[in-house]
Amino acid sequence: MDWEALRLSLRLAGWTILVLLPIGIVLGRVLAWRRFRGKALVESLLALPLVLPPTVLGYYLLVALGNASPLGELYESVTGRQLVFSFGGLLVASVVFNLPFAIQPMQRAFEGISQEVRDAAACCGLTRWRTLWRIELPLAWPGIVSALVLTFAHTLGEFGVVLMVGGNIPGETRTIAVSIYDRVQAFDDAGAAVMSATLLVICLAAIGATYFSASRMSGRGHG
Amino acid sequence: MILLVTLLSGTASRVTAAEIPALAAASDLKFAVEEIAAQFRASTRREVKLVFGSSGNFYRQIEHGAPYQIFMSADEDFVFKLAKAGRTEDQGQLYAVGRIVLYAPHRSRLAIDEQLAGLKAAAAAGQVRRFAIANPEHAPYGRAAEQALRKVGLWDTLRPRLVLGENVSQAAQFASGGSAEGGIFAYSLALSPQIAKLGRHVLIPEAFHDPLRQRMALVKGAGESARAFYRYLQEPPARGVLKRYGFTLPDERT
Numbered sequence: 396m397d398w399e400a401l402r403l404s405l406r407l408a409g410w411t412i413l414v415l416l417p418i419g420i421v422l423g424r425v426l427a428w429r430r431f432r433g434k435a436l437v438e439s440l441l442a443l444p445l446v447l448p449p450t451v452l453g454y455y456l457l458v459a460l461g462n463a464s465p466l467g468e469l470y471e472s473v474t475g476r477q478l479v480f481s482f483g484g485l486l487v488a489s490v491v492f493n494l495p496f497a498i499q500p501m502q503r504a505f506e507g508i509s510q511e512v513r514d515a516a517a518c519c520g521l522t523r524w525r526t527l528w529r530i531e532l533p534l535a536w537p538g539i540v541s542a543l544v545l546t547f548a549h550t551l552g553e554f555g556v557v558l559m560v561g562g563n564i565p566g567e568t569r570t571i572a573v574s575i576y577d578r579v580q581a582f583d584d585a586g587a588a589v590m591s592a593t594l595l596v597i598c599l600a601a602i603g604a605t606y607f608s609a610s611r612m613s614g615r616g617h618g
Numbered sequence: 619m620i621l622l623v624t625l626l627s628g629t630a631s632r633v634t635a636a637e638i639p640a641l642a643a644a645s646d647l648k649f650a651v652e653e654i655a656a657q658f659r660a661s662t663r664r665e666v667k668l669v670f671g672s673s674g675n676f677y678r679q680i681e682h683g684a685p686y687q688i689f690m691s692a693d694e695d696f697v698f699k700l701a702k703a704g705r706t707e708d709q710g711q712l713y714a715v716g717r718i719v720l721y722a723p724h725r726s727r728l729a730i731d732e733q734l735a736g737l738k739a740a741a742a743a744g745q746v747r748r749f750a751i752a753n754p755e756h757a758p759y760g761r762a763a764e765q766a767l768r769k770v771g772l773w774d775t776l777r778p779r780l781v782l783g784e785n786v787s788q789a790a791q792f793a794s795g796g797s798a799e800g801g802i803f804a805y806s807l808a809l810s811p812q813i814a815k816l817g818r819h820v821l822i823p824e825a826f827h828d829p830l831r832q833r834m835a836l837v838k839g840a841g842e843s844a845r846a847f848y849r850y851l852q853e854p855p856a857r858g859v860l861k862r863y864g865f866t867l868p869d870e871r872t
Contacts, residue, residue: 463725463796479797480748480781562781562792563753576784580674580756 396589399566400574407482407570408550411489412543415497418490419542423501424531427508445495449555452492456560460484480562485570488556493546500545504538505531541605548601551594639844640667640685642676644692644832645787646716646759646804649812650863651690654856655847662850664843672785674756680705680837687837687844690851692716692786693758694833701835710835713851714865717824718762719808721793722800723817730800730820734770740799741775749776750792750801752783758830759786763802765827793817805864821864832865 426438444452460479461467470478478484508531516526532539554572561568563577571594578587643651648670655666669676669686677696680686681703689706690713691697700706720737722728728746729736740746751767752760760782767773783789786804793801794816808819836848850856857867 457795461795461797467797477747477797480792558784562748562750563784564781577753577755579678580672580753580784582674582678582756 396586396593397569397571397574397578400569400571401590401593403482403566403569404551404571407485407489408547410486411493411550412497412546414486414490415493415546416539416543418494419497419501420532420539422498423535423542424505426498426502427505441498442495444492449492449553450559452488453556453559456484456488456491456556460487460560479560480564480568482567485557485561485568488560489550489553492553492556493549496545496549497542500538500542501535504535504542507538508534537609541609544601544605548598551598637841637843638665638667639687639841639847640669641688641690641844641847642669642671642680642684642686643690644673644676644758645670645785646692646806647690647832648787648807649810650806650859650865654851654859657855657859658847658850661855662846664846666843666847670787672757687840688834688848689837690832690834692830692832694831697833697835700837704838706835706837707840708835710833711852712831712868713834714832714860714867716759716762716830716832717805717864717866718759718766718802718822718827718830719805719819720800720802720822721790721808721813721817721819723794723796723798725796726799726817728800730818732820732823734766734772734822737800738770738772741772741779746776746779746799748781748792748798749779750781750783750789750798750803752786752789752803754782757783757785757789759804760789762827762830763789766802766822769826809862809864 422441426434457479458464459466467478470476470483474483476483478487512530512534513526516530521529551570552572553570554576557568557570557573558576561570561573563569563573569577571590575587575590575594578584578590641651641655651668651670655668659665666688673691673693673696676684676686676689676691677700680689680700689697689700694712697706697710701709720730720732720734722730728740737746751763754760754764764773767776781792781798783792783803787807789801790803790807790813792798793803794813796816800817802822805819805821807813834848834851836844840848861867
């Protein structure tokens with residue numbers, strides 16, 4: 396059992412949802428309530444990682460993050476570290492790859508808040524921040540939670556992109572999914588079996604928890 | 619409707635595709651075997667489909683009945699195991715012995731020499747941030763790279779700096795992409811024009827690692843085209859290509 400890889404995957408998933416939480420709330424709200432030119436284009440771009448093969452994304456990230464690229468150079472000049480083959484690079488990849496998983500459930504949740512409720516909040520003289528904290532977030536909460544859980548589980552399972560841009564460095568970019576692949580390649584079926592089962596349980600628990608909380612939420616709403 | 623027709627005709631044409639044999643080859647053979655296959659097509663008008671990947675993966679797939687007709691492994695043990703399991707026709711042929719190189723991309727300031735002294739100095743000075751090899755756990759060329767690094771006492775120093783390719787071809791891509799100071803991978807890949815133009819390389823002495831004995835075999839049930847290609851691989855034109863890609867050729871009878 397490669398605990399280091401599991402820890403790394405959990406850390407990556409944790410950072411990914413931390414970065415995507417504010418991004419998802421802002422973009423989810425905007426896409427739910429605003430109409431603007433090019434909205435369909437923006438939505439398409441954000442949904443793209445759902446259908447794009449991980450290898451396509453992996454290729455572009457390899458080009459974009461390499462230290463011959465402007466982004467890679469900028470990162471290196473600021474931090475003195477390389478972006479490609481590093482945890483930071485993996486996080487960038489993970490955030491991009493999970494955009495639709497974070498944004499779409501949040502967008503649906505915000506869409507579910509009726510105009511009357513928001514108007515009422517405005518009439519009561521609540522500021523925008525207070526409306527967000529007291530009205531919108533509590534109402535959208537189930538959607539936000541399921542977005543975060545989906546993102547978390549999806550990050551644990553991400554393989555193709557990590558294999559392409561990670562470089563399989565223990566403790567830095569060797570995630571649990573890549574480690575399982577390595578165990579299989581090294582004919583260590585027992586190791587692969589243990590890690591696969593661990594991942595299966597974690598993902599099932601995560602998904603199960605969202606379904607459970609979603610059914611309780613809807614039950615409360617109707618009750 | 620047109621889409622439907624195209625899809626259906628796609629399934630119909632699979633019948634003919636099945637007659638073109640698929641060949642599973644270790645990724646260090648990528649450029650060499652592509653060239654050999656092109657010659658083979660031109661001279662015999664027969665087709666082969668080439669699939670490149672890690673020998674261990676192919677071993678597993680063929681063991682489970684994957685429809686490859688020829689297996690060109692980078693590690694002869696995989697062929698022996700398949701022969702034992704009765705999946706190949708026989709113990710096959712040793713077709714090449716591989717070599718490894720120390721490689722540095724043009725951007726890198728790494729000094730390369732065959733005793734790896736430049737690499738040692740750079741590593742001691744902390745100038746090597748990333749160094750690419752294939753994963754020694756399962757890639758034969760990764761194992762050879764590890765042995766060479768151990769031989770010169772560099773393994774422990776470089777270990778935290780290593781980026782591991784899933785196979786030797788990815789190691790070459792990592793090493794030549796400019797994001798690593800260098801790497802160790804197959805000579806055959808370093809000699810391909812695509813990788814040669816991106817950097818410099820130097821051959822690592824054979825004595826630094828166990829010989830990379832590469833063996834091939836016909837998988838049971840191989841068809842006529844596969845047999846023809848298998849024979850072709852042992853003839854002078856194909857051997858010439860392998861030689862040009864830096865492989866040491868065994869005697870016919872080895």
